[in-house]
Amino acid sequence: MWMLPEPMLAEPVADPALPEGWAAEVKWDGWRALASWDAGRLVLRSRRGADLAPGFPELRSGAVQLPDATALDGEVVVWESGRLAFERLQGRLQRRGTGAARLAEQWPAHYVAFDLLRLEGTDTTVWPYRRRRAALEHLFAEHRLTAPWALCPSTTDPDTVREWLTSWTAVGVEGVVYKGLESTYQPVRAWKKYKARHTEDAIVGAFTGSPAAPRTLLLGRYDTDGHLRYIGRSTTLPQASGRAVADFLTPAKDHPWTGWTFSAGWGSRESLHVTLVVPELVVEVGVDVARDGAGRWRHPARWHRMRPELTPADTPRFEPGPTG
Known part of the structure; x- marks a missing residue:
């Protein structure tokens, strides 16, 4: 039986410059979560292993858009008044049933996918990032995924990175994450992250x-x-x-x-x-x-x-x- 891997982590860096041979992604202000859709069941696991699915019924109902035996890595976020609202995620772990449904209706969560771990039964963690990214983009396009699913932007253009760090931070984006184009997905701290300060x-x-x-x-x-x-x-x-x-x-x-x-x-x-x-x-x-x-x-x-x-x-x- 296929199991979700441990999440790949990032090492903080002081220099925002995009290294050659790397791609940059937006760093969101939310909850890191690995998602697996298998045989009609959504597993939503936090970085520390907590089961998030019962607190997010909007993600469970939206998972039917995904192909079977598919797993993603991403961030659960909530938007409020045009800005990321991390505090609206607080308390969701303790809510179940009608309480969770009420919060889902009031402040619906989105899952921003930034990596592909499994695709219709194929383990993609052994693929290099550039191949995983292309497959993730194809997944969104082929299945026309809509809310609560969102695709995290990725770029190899330094000018775009600078724009993210100067403009997107106004809505609560924390910074950028850098990933080696040829790197596989492993439970190590091999990515890099830069926080806008x-x-x-x-x-x-x-x-x-x-x-x-x-x-x-x-x-x-x-x-x-x-x-x-x-x-x-x-x-x-x-x-x-x-x-x-x-x-x-x-x-x-x-x-x-x-x-x-x-x-x-x-x-x-x-x-x-x-x-x-x-x-x-x-x-x-x-x-x-x-x-x-x-x-x-x-x-x-x-x-x-x-x-x-x-x-x-x-x-x-x-x-x-x-x-x-």
């Missing part, structure tokens, strides 16, 4: 760790009504930077975040122990394009430097995410 300024509202050398910073921005809104947390500060930042932080007796709790990570139930400070220090951090439904940075922001020459009024206003 940029620097932004934010206000320090609290910190974790020692007052003498804060470990991470909790960051905020003021909204148009003058309320300090939490926007995200920094990565762990280098020790020297933590000691330097400490000199600019003043414990707050009265703070807009008094009584708030902050989670240890996006989607985590663990709470952080934080020290609130007077929101006056501005810092520069590196962020990617991933946002939650409230407009906050979903991934920790990389520490760059302090900006003591700036005031909170010099930072951008908080922009909330789409409501719904």
